[in-house]
Amino acid sequence: MTSQRAGGDVLDRPIGLFDSGFGGLTVMRALVDQLPHEDFIYLGDTARAPYGPRPIAEVRQFALQGLDYLAGLEVKALVIACNSASGAVLHDARERYSIPIFEVILPAAKRAVAATRNGRVGVVCTQATATSRSYDDAVAVAADLSLTTKACPRFVEFVEAGITGGPELLGVAQQYLAPLSQADVDTLILGCTHYPLLAGVINYVMGNEVTLVSSADTCAQAVYSGMTRRGLLHEQPRDAVRTFLTTGDADDFHGIGRRLLGGFVTGATTVALD
Numbered sequence: 001m002t003s004q005r006a007g008g009d010v011l012d013r014p015i016g017l018f019d020s021g022f023g024g025l026t027v028m029r030a031l032v033d034q035l036p037h038e039d040f041i042y043l044g045d046t047a048r049a050p051y052g053p054r055p056i057a058e059v060r061q062f063a064l065q066g067l068d069y070l071a072g073l074e075v076k077a078l079v080i081a082c083n084s085a086s087g088a089v090l091h092d093a094r095e096r097y098s099i100p101i102f103e104v105i106l107p108a109a110k111r112a113v114a115a116t117r118n119g120r121v122g123v124v125c126t127q128a129t130a131t132s133r134s135y136d137d138a139v140a141v142a143a144d145l146s147l148t149t150k151a152c153p154r155f156v157e158f159v160e161a162g163i164t165g166g167p168e169l170l171g172v173a174q175q176y177l178a179p180l181s182q183a184d185v186d187t188l189i190l191g192c193t194h195y196p197l198l199a200g201v202i203n204y205v206m207g208n209e210v211t212l213v214s215s216a217d218t219c220a221q222a223v224y225s226g227m228t229r230r231g232l233l234h235e236q237p238r239d240a241v242r243t244f245l246t247t248g249d250a251d252d253f254h255g256i257g258r259r260l261l262g263g264f265v266t267g268a269t270t271v272a273l274d
C-alpha cells in the first residue's frame with residue numbers, strides 16, 4: 001500500500017490519547033508496542049471517572065473538553081481510547097477536528113465479526129456503552145450475527161483499585177459472564193479499555209474456546225493502518241517522548257498507573273479541563 005509522506009513539522013507532532021481514567025493506558029501500551037518511534041500525550045480525566053454510569057450527554061461534554069485540550073497541544077491525530085466516550089462523541093469529534101480521529105468500537109467489532117465461528121458474539125462493557133448500543137450498530141452489517149451485551153460496572157472499580165485477581169473478583173466475574181456463556185458466545189469483545197487488565201480472569205471463567213477481542217489491541221492496529229495510509233508515521237528509529245496528563249492528582253495517577261502497567265507510566269502532570 002502506498003502513502004504520501006507528511007512534512008517533518010506534522011510528522012514530529014505527538015499522537016493524543018484520551019480516556020476517562022486509566023483504561024486507555026492499555027491502548028497506549030498496545031500503540032507503543034506497534035509505534036515505538038512516535039511521541040504520545042495521554043490524558044486521563046481521572047477527576048471525573050468513571051464515565052460508565054454517567055448519562056451519554058455528560059460523557060460527550062467531558063470527552064469533548066478532553067479532546068479539545070489535546071487538539072490544542074497540536075497533536076497529529078486523536079485516539080478516543082475509551083469505549084464509553086467513543087460511543088458518545090465519535091461523530092461530533094469527526095466534525096470538530098481536521099486531524100485523523102480513531103476510536104475503539106469499530107475496530108473491535110470488525111475483528112469479532114471476522115473471528116466468530118458460530119455467529120454468537122458477546123460484548124462486556126460499561127453501562128454507558130451498553131446504553132449507546134454502539135456495538136449493536138457496529139456489527140449490524142453482519143447479517144445472522146447475534147450480539148449479547150453485558151454491562152459490568154464493577155470491573156472498572158476493581159481495575160482502578162489495582163485488583164486483577166482473587167476470590168471477590170472471580171465471584172463477580174462469574175456472575176457477570178454467566179449470561180454470555182448461556183448465550184453460547186464463541187467470541188467476546190472486551191468493550192472497555194480497562195478490561196484487558198482483567199483478560200486473565202475473563203479467560204479463566206469463559207474458557208479457552210471463547211476468543212477474547214481486546215478493543216485496545218484492535219484500536220492500535222487501526223491507528224497503525226490509518227496513520228500509515230496518510231504517511232503520518234516516522235519510518236526511522238528515534239527517541240520518543242511519552243507524556244501523561246491527568247485531571248486528578250498527579251502522584252495518584254503515577255502510582256496507580258505504575259501498579260497497573262509497571263514502569264510504562266513514568267510520571268504525570270495535573271491539568272484542568274473545565
Ligand code: DGL
Pocket residue numbers: 019020021023024049050051052053081082083084085126129156191192193194
Ligand atoms: N475505559 C472506559 C471505557 O472504555 C470506561 C471507564 C469508565 O467507566 O470511566 O469505556
